[in-house]
Amino acid sequence: MIRNIKGTKDLLPDDTVKWRFIESKIHKILNSYGYGEIRTPIFESTDLFIRGIGNETDIVSKEMYSWLDQGEKKLTLRPELTAPVVRSYIQHNLQSLGPIAKLYYFDSLFRRERPQAGRQRQFHQYGIEALGSEFPEQDAEVIEIAYNIYNQFNIKELSVRINTIGSSSIRENYIKILKKSLSKYKSYLSPISQKRLDNNALRIFDSKNEDDKKIVEDNAPFIFDHISDEDLNHFNQLKNILDKINIPYFHDKKLVRGLDYYTRTTFEITSKNLGAQDALCGGGRYDKLVKQLGGKNTPAVGFAAGVERLLMLINDDAFDQLDNIKIYISILGEQNIPDAMKIVSDLRKNTNLNINIESNRRSLKSQMREANRQKCSYVIIIGENELQSKIVLIKNMRNGEQEKIAIKDLNTYFDKNI
Ligand code: AMP
Numbered sequence: 001m002i003r004n005i006k007g008t009k010d011l012l013p014d015d016t017v018k019w020r021f022i023e024s025k026i027h028k029i030l031n032s033y034g035y036g037e038i039r040t041p042i043f044e045s046t047d048l049f050i051r052g053i054g055n056e057t058d059i060v061s062k063e064m065y066s067w068l069d070q071g072e073k074k075l076t077l078r079p080e081l082t083a084p085v086v087r088s089y090i091q092h093n094l095q096s097l098g099p100i101a102k103l104y105y106f107d108s109l110f111r112r113e114r115p116q117a118g119r120q121r122q123f124h125q126y127g128i129e130a131l132g133s134e135f136p137e138q139d140a141e142v143i144e145i146a147y148n149i150y151n152q153f154n155i156k157e158l159s160v161r162i163n164t165i166g167s168s169s170i171r172e173n174y175i176k177i178l179k180k181s182l183s184k185y186k187s188y189l190s191p192i193s194q195k196r197l198d199n200n201a202l203r204i205f206d207s208k209n210e211d212d213k214k215i216v217e218d219n220a221p222f223i224f225d226h227i228s229d230e231d232l233n234h235f236n237q238l239k240n241i242l243d244k245i246n247i248p249y250f251h252d253k254k255l256v257r258g259l260d261y262y263t264r265t266t267f268e269i270t271s272k273n274l275g276a277q278d279a280l281c282g283g284g285r286y287d288k289l290v291k292q293l294g295g296k297n298t299p300a301v302g303f304a305a306g307v308e309r310l311l312m313l314i315n316d317d318a319f320d321q322l323d324n325i326k327i328y329i330s331i332l333g334e335q336n337i338p339d340a341m342k343i344v345s346d347l348r349k350n351t352n353l354n355i356n357i358e359s360n361r362r363s364l365k366s367q368m369r370e371a372n373r374q375k376c377s378y379v380i381i382i383g384e385n386e387l388q389s390k391i392v393l394i395k396n397m398r399n400g401e402q403e404k405i406a407i408k409d410l411n412t413y414f415d416k417n418i
Contacts, residue, residue: 007113007121018311018319022153023106026126029152033145035104035128040084042108046074052083052293054259056196056203063111077110082286082302083293085129090295100132106307118277118309127283127304131290134299136234139265139285140241146269146281146303147247155271155313158280161252162242162267164235166227168260168288174226175201185215196258203258222253234264261288265301273313280313281305325378325414328371329357332364332383340382343392343407350411371397380410 065077266284283303290298
């Protein structure tokens, strides 16, 4: 038997109902903030991710699904969506449409990570990118959106951590200090972090290696203690807005990102109900990326959030109310099938009901069992007598009551009885 690839998942009908619920709610919320959806291709030139994420990151160095196509072009299944969105923004000259482009996505992505609970190889993210504003109110809006989405799904026990890593002008000086404090521990670092210490020390912060993390945590000086006055002012304004709009947050000086194009604000939302993979959403400002990918200097801020992890936190009760009214059509007698199907066809045309018709010619008893299994609220029985008298029997599966209804009144019967 051929099975699906490790780290991927089939979404079966019970799952897709939940997915559509989540998706439609997220589309609604993001539209309400004035963001427009963008959908980019599933694969891109490998170069985009090398330039947009960086060669020395885990994603690029070991997690990408890349291949050479028949034309010897290097292609990659997208491992994230910020670089594709920025590519598209530059390519379609979206800055010409207005000073600020507010874009969002809801899509699948691919990383060859070790699968475990909350970590897949094909997974989904929704995220936003606000391109064009350098001001802290834009950062605040992005954090507010991320937070509000969880709120709207009634997710409790969230922790919002924020920090600033300052603008790029302070990096050179900070990197010198960082190198000095970490070089004493160089031999204890992983080989890749040892290399990073020489070439790009900031990237050590992105290491997932536990020993590296501990060494960094215990010994790296906080970048926050080296930011400029303007950076601090930006951060204080952001905090002020978050206070005003009642977003609870914690200033975590350890929350840094190691890529050159990240600037100032970083944030992360975690949930302690998730287990080891507790990150729901990560984001921040990336004022240098658009230029780095060949566009004009454009300040930008955004976040990316995992859909599977959100789904893990949504209580099943939230989905129960989604079941709209379901009706099972039980047909008795082979010769009555065409007329019964005509009745159902009209009912479908005139109503929004979810109607499932028996197509296996089973006994009445089996059809009732099937209706129960499918959690149908009503069964309409159509047989010889019903067709002759033009009156059908409706059985309410919730209370067992039965009622006779003229076929011509079927369209409106459920309006009153739902
Ligand atoms: P990142 O793009 O790595 O900053 O991740 C953003 C969010 O995507 C994380 O906070 C997770 O919620 C989710 N995520 C990242 N990697 C995976 C994965 N392999 N499987 C499922 N969700 C993931």
